[in-house]
Amino acid sequence: TTQGPVDWTIGGKAPTAKADAMLGAHAGHDGMVMAAPPIRPAELGRVIATVRPLRIAPPVLLSPPAHEGAPWAVSSDAADRPLRSDAQVDGATGRLVGRVAFADRHWIDRVIGYGIAAHEGALFGIANQILGTLTALLLTVLAVSGGIMWWxxxxxxxxxxxxxxxxxxxRIGLVAAIVGLGVYMPLFGTTLVIVLVVERVVLRRIAKTRRWLGLGRAASS
Known part of the structure; x- marks a missing residue:
């Protein structure tokens, strides 16, 4: 986003900001990656000395400059994403060039960050993990008991x-919700269309399948 890099992704692609940081100024140049300048131990020491008082949530990732004159990139990879922050440090002087806290991110990034942390059981500690475990167990019980009741x-x-x-x-609201979800989640929408087409074109034409699925009968309204 325009308010800093994101640490989440859609569709299995690496976050653009991280990919650009890895490739530096040559990212996207026909897949060519130029050699980064050598790491200078003195710069690393200055960066660590500058970052330590900031109390960035661990684990902390230090990325050397991708090209000459660029600052060091410092980022938190904490499981509890609302604790994450990023910083840039000038390795030559140890000066803090910039810092982006979680609260400075775009509101969409913050909402997704909270959601991922809750989903991964890291948002509010052991209680979050217990809640996630109970939810998984209850869903398993629901699936198994539903199958038994049907049988x-x-x-x-x-x-x-x-x-x-x-x-x-x-109802119009239901149709709008289904269409909206299908557009927002293309795989979901594509699946619905495929099931509808298969039912109309294939399943209804096979007598035994149509009878077993109950497609040829209708309940009185």
């Missing part, structure tokens, strides 16, 4: 899915 109550020779209505009612 015991299913009609003979049928799937036992709810019968479609003669005149299904689709």
């Amino acid at each position: 015991r109550r299913r009609p003979t020779g049928l799937l036992g899915a709810p019968l479609p209505q003669n005149r299904p009612r689709f």
Whole structure:
């Protein structure tokens, strides 16, 4: 974003900011990576001396300059993302060039950061991990018990899915929500379209499959 680098990604791609930092000024030049200047121990010592009082949440990543004259990049890789911050230090002088705290990030980055930390069980300590564990266990119990209940109550020779209505009612809000989610999450939307096409074009044309799925019957409304 325009308010600093992001440490999350969509679609399995590496965050652009980190990729640019690794490639330096030559990022995107037909895949060519130029050699970075050698690391000077004296600069590393000055960077550490400048960063230590900042109390950046560990583990702390130090990235040497990608090209001559560039500052050192300092970033926190803490599991609790709201604790993360980034800084830039001039290795030649030890001067703090800039610092970006979590609160300085774009609001979208902050929301995603909180969400990832909660999802990974790092946002509020052991309670977060216990809650995540209980949620996973309850979902497992729900899936298993649902399968058992279906197996015991299913009609003979049928799937036992709810019968479609003669005149299904689709509220505008429901349709808008499904379309919106399908656009926002293309894989979800594509899956819905594929299932709809397969049902209409293939499954309804096979008598045994149509009967087992209950596609040829309708419940009275």
